[in-house]
Amino acid sequence: MAQTLDAVKTAGPATGPATPAERVARRKSLLNWIAVHALGVAAALFFVLPFVFLLLTSLMSDQQALTRDLWPHPFEWSNYRRVFETDGFLTWWRNTLLYAGLGTVLTVVSSLPVAYALAKFRFRGRHLSLMLVISMMMLPPQVVVIPMYLFWAKQLDMSGTLWPLIIPMAFGDAFSIFLLRQFLLTIPNEYLDAAKVDGCGELRTLLKVVVPMAKPGIAAVALFQFFYAWNDYFGPQIYASENPGAWTLSYGLDSFKSAHHTDWNLTMAATVLVMAPVILVFFFAQKAFVEGVTLTGVKG
Amino acid sequence: MSPWLIGFCVFFAYPLISTVYFSFTSYDGFTAPEFSGLKNWSYVFNDYPLFWPALRNTLWLVVVMVTCRVVFGLGVGLLITKIKTGTGVFRTLFYLPYLAPPVAATLGFVFLLNPGTGPVNSILGDLGLPTPGWFTDATWSKPALTALAVWGVGDLMVIFMAALLDVPKEQYEAAELDGATASQRFRFVTLPNISPIILFAVVTGIIQTMQYYTQPFVAGKVASGVMGGSGQQFEPGYPDKSTLTLPQVVYNLGFQRFDYGSACVVALVLFVLAMAFTALLMRRRSGLIQAGE
Numbered sequence: 249m250a251q252t253l254d255a256v257k258t259a260g261p262a263t264g265p266a267t268p269a270e271r272v273a274r275r276k277s278l279l280n281w282i283a284v285h286a287l288g289v290a291a292a293l294f295f296v297l298p299f300v301f302l303l304l305t306s307l308m309s310d311q312q313a314l315t316r317d318l319w320p321h322p323f324e325w326s327n328y329r330r331v332f333e334t335d336g337f338l339t340w341w342r343n344t345l346l347y348a349g350l351g352t353v354l355t356v357v358s359s360l361p362v363a364y365a366l367a368k369f370r371f372r373g374r375h376l377s378l379m380l381v382i383s384m385m386m387l388p389p390q391v392v393v394i395p396m397y398l399f400w401a402k403q404l405d406m407s408g409t410l411w412p413l414i415i416p417m418a419f420g421d422a423f424s425i426f427l428l429r430q431f432l433l434t435i436p437n438e439y440l441d442a443a444k445v446d447g448c449g450e451l452r453t454l455l456k457v458v459v460p461m462a463k464p465g466i467a468a469v470a471l472f473q474f475f476y477a478w479n480d481y482f483g484p485q486i487y488a489s490e491n492p493g494a495w496t497l498s499y500g501l502d503s504f505k506s507a508h509h510t511d512w513n514l515t516m517a518a519t520v521l522v523m524a525p526v527i528l529v530f531f532f533a534q535k536a537f538v539e540g541v542t543l544t545g546v547k548g
Numbered sequence: 549m550s551p552w553l554i555g556f557c558v559f560f561a562y563p564l565i566s567t568v569y570f571s572f573t574s575y576d577g578f579t580a581p582e583f584s585g586l587k588n589w590s591y592v593f594n595d596y597p598l599f600w601p602a603l604r605n606t607l608w609l610v611v612v613m614v615t616c617r618v619v620f621g622l623g624v625g626l627l628i629t630k631i632k633t634g635t636g637v638f639r640t641l642f643y644l645p646y647l648a649p650p651v652a653a654t655l656g657f658v659f660l661l662n663p664g665t666g667p668v669n670s671i672l673g674d675l676g677l678p679t680p681g682w683f684t685d686a687t688w689s690k691p692a693l694t695a696l697a698v699w700g701v702g703d704l705m706v707i708f709m710a711a712l713l714d715v716p717k718e719q720y721e722a723a724e725l726d727g728a729t730a731s732q733r734f735r736f737v738t739l740p741n742i743s744p745i746i747l748f749a750v751v752t753g754i755i756q757t758m759q760y761y762t763q764p765f766v767a768g769k770v771a772s773g774v775m776g777g778s779g780q781q782f783e784p785g786y787p788d789k790s791t792l793t794l795p796q797v798v799y800n801l802g803f804q805r806f807d808y809g810s811a812c813v814v815a816l817v818l819f820v821l822a823m824a825f826t827a828l829l830m831r832r833r834s835g836l837i838q839a840g841e
Contacts, residue, residue: 299644302660355712390761
């Protein structure tokens with residue numbers, strides 16, 4: 249008896265399929281799994297329920313949105329059509345695409361060469377330039393807004409348009425420069441040297457070697473810039489508020505509430521329509537990121 | 549480099565110098581600016597009723613909102629590293645609110661938290677809990693903004709997640725061999741390893757709070773419309789100045805009162821605060837900046 253007990257003890261928990269100690273450990277890890285995933289579900293509810301409530305309310309009738317009901321009855325899909333028929337909504341949509349689309353292209357085209365220079369060239373004042381880029385990145389836009397507004401509105405007479413927001417993007421954006429630089433640092437110098445040995449000038453090296461290798465970084469910067477313009481409220485408020493024909497979705501949206509008084513259902517439908525494109529872009533881009541990363545991995 | 553240098557001069561250096569210049573002049577945009585010495589400075593600090601409430605609110609938000617976001621972001625990041633089933637789905641769901649455009653998210657929260665018929669108060673009421681006025685009550689408006697900010701914690705979650713996965717596994721194993729409990733492992737292994745990231749999150753959080761504009765502005769504007777009628781100019785920082793922040797003060801002085809000189813004074817206060825924290829960040833993160841030298 250004693251001998252067999254000793255044998256079991258020395259054999260340890262590894263051999264016996266269900267020693268008590270192992271069973272305890274397994275039950276503990278199962279409990280642990282349940283606790284972690286229950287917490288995960290609770291957190292997921294916190295993050296997702298607001299979206300669910302917005303969607304449900306956007307499908308209620310005017311009257312029902314003012315009650316404490318949580319479930320629409322009946323479903324008023326026509327709310328979405330009514331939002332599109334609201335004066336200006338399509339114009340805001342077009343303006344937003346112009347600001348976000350053109351702005352993103354200009355930002356990437358103008359920021360990439362600067363980022364390349366900061367990452368790969370050795371020149372006097374390189375460190376200082378980088379410090380300035382970071383300072384600009386951290387600067388609240390309100391610090392320089394008064395002279396900027398006076399410059400665009402009083403000297404160039406451009407208030408009431410989105411151009412004071414789009415044109416500066418052709419001169420580089422600090423955040424994009426910084427992010428691209430961080431990405432370009434990861435490109436080995438040997439590739440650039442090889443291109444130069446093959447007789448490429450700086451511009452051709454940039455276009456033929458750096459751009460293809462930096463695609464995921466460029467995609468990330470484009471995405472951030474697109475979201476920035478899509479979400480921007482302060483910029484359109486300063487330059488475009490006087491002219492509803494130049495409003496963007498983000499700026500027009502909060503006037504939607506005042507125009508429709510207590511129509512929470514329509515306001516929520518408009519809110520959903522402003523959120524949806526950003527979330528769709530994210531889902532598509534998420535895949536592009538993964539592909540970009542995989543591609544560079546295969547090639548490297 | 550050179551187009552950027554032009555951009556730098558036209559959109560940064562020149563306006564910054566102008567801001568300093570305008571802060572010493574009386575200027576309404578119609579008559580020429582006139583030198584007025586320290587008049588604007590004394591007006592903003594002594595007589596303008598919105599400056600100190602805005603600064604106090606910013607301090608409140610730095611202490612409460614930034615802390616809540618960092619703690620919650622770390623918690624959710626930690627949770628994600630522990631979840632073994634459906635990690636991708638959970639991660640996407642946790643991250644999604646961060647992407648919600650601020651105006652849309654704010655409108656959504658003003659609706660969710662509206663005192664009369666909002667879903668949150670309906671549920672709280674059914675549970676027999678108190679139903680605060682949220683965005684319409686000066687005591688509750690900043691907690692409501694904090695809830696909105698915590699909802700969009702996805703950016704911090706991703707940063708913390710990456711940092712947590714970088715903690716060397718051997719250190720956990722060593723701690724476990726020494727008999728450390730889970731909370732001891734967190735205290736003595738996890739925290740020291742990720743403390744630079746926590747500092748980074750806190751400092752960038754403070755800088756973001758200096759710039760905090762869209763959410764409090766839209767919340768105040770929309771919530772005040774719910775209470776009063778439409779048409780009238782809404783009171784900045786509604787309710788009772790409780791959602792005022794420094795950028796809103798710049799907007800109020802410059803674009804509602806057309807007192808450009810005083811607006812520039814506040815802009816410079818904002819500049820000094822933002823640059824002080826940026827300098828702190830650069831000193832601490834010089835490793836990141838100098839990478840690749």
